Amino acid sequence: VIYANKISLFPIGTLLYVGIGASAGKVGYANENGYSNQQITGLIPLNCYSRFYFYYLSALKDKIRDNAFFTTLPIINNAYLGQELIPFPTISEQHSIADYLDQKCSEIDELISIKQQKIEKLKDYKRSLIFECVTGKRKV
Structure with a gap:
């Protein structure tokens, strides 16, 4: 996450979501604090268990990717991802x-x-x- 030239640390438990390129839709789980580049969206679950949502997003990878905006490469931006209905x-x-x-x-x-x-x-x-x-x- 980058805010006005400030790089923020992703805490343990952050879901790391690939938003662009050949790996778009893949999701990872941060076992340690860390940083990423602009192709990775850090999803920090609040009031929920991130391991559950890791599995949920993993299961929906193909659906989300197939419906993503395509030019040459698939692009899953935060606005698109935010429209996904997620069970709670x-x-x-x-x-x-x-x-x-x-x-x-x-x-x-x-x-x-x-x-x-x-x-x-x-x-x-x-x-x-x-x-x-x-x-x-x-x-x-």
Whole structure:
């Protein structure tokens, strides 16, 4: 956020929303205080749980991006983003939903990591097999 040549610090919990370019619509969550460039909009949730809205905006990424103003690149400005209707469940519901999604997404990420490791081992085996066959070290 820039105000009259003053750069403001985004606090922990700020949602970092990409508003322009190939990554428009992507959302991140600030685990630390930080700054950004003008392509990132800092959304500082007030009276709500930012992890819930991180998941909400992540789920709507394609919808918002597809309806964004386009020239050469998609542009999601603050006025457009401000028109998006956002649900407002109770704080306890927001925490429950976000905590559940944190747990499930973590489990899924772990499974993905295990599968990626297996894929890398199979790729290594494939490269090794090709090398051995073309160099005559393995009889076909």
